[in-house]
Amino acid sequence: MEHGRLARRLWRRLQHRPPTRQDAAGLRNILNSIGNGVIATDLQQRVIGLNPGAEQLTGFSPQEAIGAVLRQIFPLRHALSGQRLELPLAQVVRDGAALALEEHCQLQDRQGRLRAVAGTLAPLRDADGVPCGLVLSFHDISDDYRLRQQLRQSEQRFKEVVNSLNDNLILLDPELRVQLMNAAALNSYAVDPEHYRGRKCHELFWDCPDICANCPSLRVLQTGQPEGALRQLPDGRVLDRTIYPVRDALGRICGTAVVASDITKRHRAEQALEHQAYHDQLTGLPNRRLYLDRLEQALMRARRHRQMLAVVMLDLNRFKDINDSLGHGAGDALLVLVADRLRRQLRAEDTVARLGGDEFLVLLEDFACLDDLLAVLDKVRLTFAAPFVVEGHALHLSASIGVATWPEAGDSCEELIKNADLAMYRSKRDGGQQHCFYNEEMARLALSRIRLEADLRRGLNQDELTVYFQPKVDLVTGALVSLEALARWCHPRKGMIAPAEFIPVAEACHLIAELGEQVLRKACHQVQRWRLEGIYCGRVAVNVAAAQLRHNRLCASVAAALQESGLPPGCLCLEITETSLMQIDHQVLQELQTLRGWGVTLAIDDFGTGYSSLAYLKRLPITTLKLDKSFVDDLPSDDNSVAITRAVIGMARALGLRVVAEGVENAAQRDFLLEAGATQAQGYLWARPAPRPDFAAFAIHCRC
Numbered sequence: 252m253e254h255g256r257l258a259r260r261l262w263r264r265l266q267h268r269p270p271t272r273q274d275a276a277g278l279r280n281i282l283n284s285i286g287n288g289v290i291a292t293d294l295q296q297r298v299i300g301l302n303p304g305a306e307q308l309t310g311f312s313p314q315e316a317i318g319a320v321l322r323q324i325f326p327l328r329h330a331l332s333g334q335r336l337e338l339p340l341a342q343v344v345r346d347g348a349a350l351a352l353e354e355h356c357q358l359q360d361r362q363g364r365l366r367a368v369a370g371t372l373a374p375l376r377d378a379d380g381v382p383c384g385l386v387l388s389f390h391d392i393s394d395d396y397r398l399r400q401q402l403r404q405s406e407q408r409f410k411e412v413v414n415s416l417n418d419n420l421i422l423l424d425p426e427l428r429v430q431l432m433n434a435a436a437l438n439s440y441a442v443d444p445e446h447y448r449g450r451k452c453h454e455l456f457w458d459c460p461d462i463c464a465n466c467p468s469l470r471v472l473q474t475g476q477p478e479g480a481l482r483q484l485p486d487g488r489v490l491d492r493t494i495y496p497v498r499d500a501l502g503r504i505c506g507t508a509v510v511a512s513d514i515t516k517r518h519r520a521e522q523a524l525e526h527q528a529y530h531d532q533l534t535g536l537p538n539r540r541l542y543l544d545r546l547e548q549a550l551m552r553a554r555r556h557r558q559m560l561a562v563v564m565l566d567l568n569r570f571k572d573i574n575d576s577l578g579h580g581a582g583d584a585l586l587v588l589v590a591d592r593l594r595r596q597l598r599a600e601d602t603v604a605r606l607g608g609d610e611f612l613v614l615l616e617d618f619a620c621l622d623d624l625l626a627v628l629d630k631v632r633l634t635f636a637a638p639f640v641v642e643g644h645a646l647h648l649s650a651s652i653g654v655a656t657w658p659e660a661g662d663s664c665e666e667l668i669k670n671a672d673l674a675m676y677r678s679k680r681d682g683g684q685q686h687c688f689y690n691e692e693m694a695r696l697a698l699s700r701i702r703l704e705a706d707l708r709r710g711l712n713q714d715e716l717t718v719y720f721q722p723k724v725d726l727v728t729g730a731l732v733s734l735e736a737l738a739r740w741c742h743p744r745k746g747m748i749a750p751a752e753f754i755p756v757a758e759a760c761h762l763i764a765e766l767g768e769q770v771l772r773k774a775c776h777q778v779q780r781w782r783l784e785g786i787y788c789g790r791v792a793v794n795v796a797a798a799q800l801r802h803n804r805l806c807a808s809v810a811a812a813l814q815e816s817g818l819p820p821g822c823l824c825l826e827i828t829e830t831s832l833m834q835i836d837h838q839v840l841q842e843l844q845t846l847r848g849w850g851v852t853l854a855i856d857d858f859g860t861g862y863s864s865l866a867y868l869k870r871l872p873i874t875t876l877k878l879d880k881s882f883v884d885d886l887p888s889d890d891n892s893v894a895i896t897r898a899v900i901g902m903a904r905a906l907g908l909r910v911v912a913e914g915v916e917n918a919a920q921r922d923f924l925l926e927a928g929a930t931q932a933q934g935y936l937w938a939r940p941a942p943r944p945d946f947a948a949f950a951i952h953c954r955c
């Protein structure tokens with residue numbers, strides 16, 4: 252029992268009868284032995300007695316204390332504010348009831364030391380029960396008080412941290428009663444901060460029916476394992492919610508902590524990134540990655556249910572020309588239109604993907620027979636029936652289409668795509684108007700192409716390349732005016748290989764620049780040798796591929812070839828195709844101007860097959876247009892070829908350019924060209940390419 256209460260009880264007992272000497276001695280013993288301080292005063296608050304506990308806590312001896320006013324030996328201060336506190340002496344006397352000292356009381360002892368105290372002030376009555384003074388019982392609670400204060404501060408810090416979180420935090424007890432909600436959670440659920448403690452979570456949270464149905468908190472209480480999930484709220488927000496078990500000091504689960512972060516922005520960004528990773532930015536179609544994923548799934552279904560499946564690859568014909576002539580903006584707009592039409596033409600279940608550039612892949616599943624597949628392929632081709640209107644131009648487009656069916660064309664995604672590509676390549680070579688199904692023959696051709704590539708690489712290193720020359724003649728006199736140098740490859744096993752076979756391979760495997768430079772050097776050397784022999788050969792024209800222009804070292808290699816051979820620059824002409832000229836940038840234009848400045852002439856090869864404009868031609872330092880053989884072939888019977896030929900010749904005249912007609916094979920073509928105003932031509936009618944033209948057969952006519 253508390254010493255103060257014991258003393259008071261004894262005191263009260265004494266009050267009912269006069270105290271005996273024994274009582275008084277007993278009382279003194281008790282008061283002396285208890286650790287609490289006890290001070291008795293008269294009604295004027297003068298100290299009439301104090302026990303050793305009080306002596307020790309106040310620092311006053313009985314001699315100093317007795318007779319003093321209580322507040323002199325028992326001065327109190329508020330522990331937090333430091334202000335002086337008064338004992339409620341008057342109130343205790345008035346009410347005749349005991350009062351506890353208020354919280355945060357600090358007693359300042361005689362030496363000025365402060366200690367936290369707790370205690371009671373009670374009335375003191377005489378034997379008749381009449382109030383005759385006060386009794387103050389108190390004890391030192393400094394250690395307790397310090398601990399309580401530390402606890403309070405730590406709680407305060409905890410609250411501040413918890414409330415500063417943007418995430419919702421809710422603590423639940425094992426009965427799912429809410430113990431704590433931080434400010435973010437109170438705000439999210441619009442809960443009154445004063446009235447949530449102890450309430451069941453379903454009474455407070457609008458989304459609780461869902462929580463309770465599966466009751467993840469109960470599961471966490473049972474398993475002790477945290478549980479996380481994304482929650483999409485009806486207002487569109489996305490919460491990342493994790494429920495953690497909360498353990499007591501002994502490690503027992505005593506509740507759960509529900510932490511929910513609003514990750515709407517991050518979630519949207521992640522979704523956008525995921526969309527980006529699986530879709531083509533320009534058209535919004537699935538990209539190769541997503542296509543592969545869907546093809547993998549489709550293959551599994553096809554194997555399981557023995558269904559048919561086809562991989563269809565499309566490559567737009569002449570897209571590059573459109574891109575080069577109308578610009579990349581128009582090219583992009585065209586790709587978007589193509590993507591849109593393909594998507595609308597096919598079923599929602601069919602995947603249309605863009606591989607990049609002008610290549611598209613379609614995945615067709617679940618068709619019953621080959622006729623059904625052919626019907627879908629017709630639909631794909633129909634996509635291109637109407638012209639595409641881009642920036643006011645009506646563009647007529649077609650696509651080369653390759654088809655690889657499962658299981659005939661392969662059993663893996665890679666095989667099917669590779670073989671659809673081969674089939675597409677074949678479709679392109681056949682004119683790009685018809686779809687082409689993959690077959691074994693294609694695989695064989697692909698393999699031989701790979702071998703050819705390796706052979707060509709070696710051939711270039713081992714100087715297997717030779718140059719043939721084809722004369723260009725004056726249409727009126729038939730005299731040789733110049734030569735065109737044409738590459739030939741003398742394969743050690745296969746013999747002479749035509750450029751139509753190895754030039755595309757050289758272009759595809761990036762050997763064309765090396766090949767072009769070898770031809771340039773050899774042609775310059777050979778023509779200079781003939782010149783030194785006194786043979787008139789006019790200029791020699793050498794073909795320059797687009798890759799040579801892009802390398803930006805045309806001037807350097809021409810200068811080297813001229814210097815090594817001694818051929819004057821005025822005896823060299825460079826033939827550049829119309830389509831590669833349309834890709835040139837400022838730097839290439841400068842190189843061409845430099846070459847022209849040296850006296851090298853420049854001709855546009857295959858003229859009429861590109862989309863160059865008059866304004867464009869005017870910018871280039873060219874001297875000659877070579878009318879493409881495809882127009883000459885149908886002269887003079889085909890009206891379109893006639894019209895185009897006349898237009899090209901008229902335009903060249905207007906621009907002060909020379910026209911050389913390519914591929915003239917018969918007199919009718921020659922006569923028409925003469926009549927139309929062309930001045931020079933090249934073709935089998937006069938001579939085929941040869942290592943050494945029959946110079947003697949040509950009347951020498953200097954037009955150099």
Ligand SMILES: Nc1nc2c(ncn2[C@@H]2O[C@H](COP(=O)(O)O[C@H]3[C@@H](O)[C@H](n4cnc5c(=O)[nH]c(N)nc54)O[C@@H]3COP(=O)(O)O)[C@@H](O)[C@H]2O)c(=O)[nH]1
Pocket residue numbers: 721735736737738739749750751754763766767770794795796826856857877913914915916933934935936940
């Ligand atoms: N980048 C480089 N390309 C080159 C080089 N050497 C050749 N080529 C290009 O390869 C293509 C095929 O060339 P080739 O088989 O040599 O054919 C040329 C002539 O033989 C052919 N021609 C000429 N007259 C006639 C004819 O009356 N009938 C007929 N059927 N064919 C004829 O035309 C080709 C010349 O073409 P062009 O260069 O456009 O003037 C061809 O595209 C070559 O350009 C090289 O070193 N680099």
